[in-house]
Amino acid sequence: MISKGLLKYIRSLQIKKYRLLHQAFTVEGEKSVVELLQSGFEVETVLVTESFQQKHTHLLQKGFTLHIVTAEDLAKAGSMESNNAALAVAKMRPSHAYSWPENDLVLALDEVRDPGNLGTIIRIADWYGLKDIFLSENSADFYNQKVIAATMGSFTRITPHYVDLLQFLEKRPQNTQVYGAALQGENVHRLSLLPQGVLIMGNEAHGIRQEIMELVTKPVHIPGRGGAESLNVGTATAILLDNFYRSL
Amino acid sequence: MISKGLLKYIRSLQIKKYRLLHQAFTVEGEKSVVELLQSGFEVETVLVTESFQQKHTHLLQKGFTLHIVTAEDLAKAGSMESNNAALAVAKMRPSHAYSWPENDLVLALDEVRDPGNLGTIIRIADWYGLKDIFLSENSADFYNQKVIAATMGSFTRITPHYVDLLQFLEKRPQNTQVYGAALQGENVHRLSLLPQGVLIMGNEAHGIRQEIMELVTKPVHIPGRGGAESLNVGTATAILLDNFYRSL
Structure with missing residues (x-):
């Protein structure tokens, strides 16, 4: 059983306003909760089924509130249709200043709105070893439960930076190549790419905004x-990142 | 208004058993229905909103039953949370015999179960110009409404073939290279690939079955x-297909 107050609190975190208010978010499912518990995130509360508890006892010794619940409780508290493993509430990481990396590809998203797409992009960025992702301020929320689920644990290794993308790009070092995905662009197969510069991916329907495209x-x-x-x-980001990293 | 009988029929097509019984499936949303109406599929019934009718009058002159309905009716009849455009019922294409292509890549899926993943794979296969896709018998159903939605119209250009994958592969021409996605495989960036042979993608959790892997x-x-x-x-299929087609 979960108390009414806790249930209400956990459910409220499906809404961005309450995530911001409490600086907290939810993580659901075995793989994602295991990755969370192995990461440096501060964890408030963990709800687990008995079988999860038995399988992952060593991960459950830390300083958070632990509740043993049923799969039905987990489905009721969370956003997944079924969840027979675990749900955790974690604290968002404070955002910190960022400096341009010297020799690394910078991935920037311009108004990518779909949580599933953002989650896919975070997972693929993690696959190729990126540590940061830059998002225009009205992109999908990194801490949305659908984003977290789609990252399959990669949310623990990628730091999001919500920025005014125009101002951010204007601060780039001289001679930084700014790549942008565009249907009228150069054939990526004919370029010899190295993971340097900035790669911008645009909105699902409208692509990259005109004022960003000018950069x-x-x-x-x-x-x-x-x-x-x-x-x-998400698919296009995967293919482009693969083209940037294929010569390494 | 949609009659109770029609509503019941359309809803039943969300279940595979009834799709097979009626040899029919549903297509939802503006882009998908437009692509359907421009394709060679036989269409039974189309439900459209007034605005869709006005925008696409030229597509609505054919020999099917047309109903003008509200967005609420469309949401009630279909699987999408909201749909202010159209829903169509179309006939499945009869499956036909297939012969191995001489100089083309063959894409085969071994127990890919998630409809969203299958839809993504169909869209990417269409992007690279494939015409067919081969699926083990217990893969996700091509005509599932979530698959159709995720293909963004590409279901009209790709023909699915459900096969006993082992028997199918045993009939391959001599010297056919059989590629399989596997974590212990060769680095795809170090191979010079041409779109020839067979590429097998495996199940989301278990990869390619052992007996298929042996081929x-x-x-x-x-x-x-x-x-x-x-x-x-879906992401892995996209990246691998891009590697097969990059030298063209």
């Missing part, structure tokens, strides 16, 4: 040969 | 440098 020095596109009009932004 | 002549993997343990199968 792009090298528009790139993924050549298609079939009938599909476009690629999903 | 793989060239296991391949996408090198990661970060902390993510794996890639989503």
Whole structure:
């Protein structure tokens, strides 16, 4: 059983306003909660089923409130249709200043709105070893439960930075190449890319905003040969990052 | 208004058993329905809002039953949370015999179960110009409404073939290279690939089944440098197809 007050608190964290108010967010499912408990995040409360507790006893010794609950309780408290493992409430990490990396690719998202897409992008960024991600202020919220779920644990290794993207880009070091995904860009297969500079991915429907596009020095596109009009932004990010990292 | 009988029929098509019984499936949303109406699929019934009717009058002159309805009716009849455009019922295409292509990449899925992943894979296959996709018999159903939605219209250009994958692969022409996505495979960035042979993608949790893996002549993997343990199968298919088509 979960107390009414706790249930109400956990459920409220599905809404951004309350996540900001409490500086907290929820993590659901076995893989994601295990990764959370192995990370440096501060954890407030963990709800687990008996079987999760038995399997991961060593992870449950720390200074948070632990509740043993049923799968039904977890489904009631969280956003997943079914969850027979665990749900945790963790504290957001305080945002901190960021300086431009010397020799690294910077990934920036311009108004990517779909939580599933953002989660996919975080997972693929983690696959290629990025540590940070830069998002325009009205992009999807990193701490949204659907984003967290789609990252499959990668949210623990990637730091989000919500920025005024225009101001952020204007602070780039001289001679930084600014790549932008655009249907009219250069064929990415014909470029010799290294993971340096900035790669900007745009909104699902509208692409990169005009004022941001004006800062792009090298528009790139993924050549298609079939009938599909476009690629999903998560898929396109994956393919472009692979093109940046393939020569290493 | 939609009659009770029609509503019941349309809703029943969200279940595979009834899709098979009626050899019909549903297509929802503006983009998908427009692509359906421009394709060679036989269409039974189309429900549209007034605004969709006004925008796409030229597509609505054909021999199907047309109903003008509200967005609320569409949401009630379909699987989408909101739909202010259209919903159509179309006939499945009869499956037909398939012969191995001479000089083309064959994409085969071994027990890919998630409809969203299958839809993503169909969209990316269409992007690279594939015409067919081969699926083990217990893979996700091509005509599932979530699959159709995730393809963003690409379901009209890709033909699914549900096969006994083992028997299918045993019929391959001599000297066919059989690529399989596997974490212990060769680094795909170090291979010079052409879109020829077969590429097999495995189940979300278990990868390629052992008996299928035994037929793989060239296991391949996408090198990661970060902390993510794996890639989503849709993402991995996108990156691998891009590697096969990059030299063209």
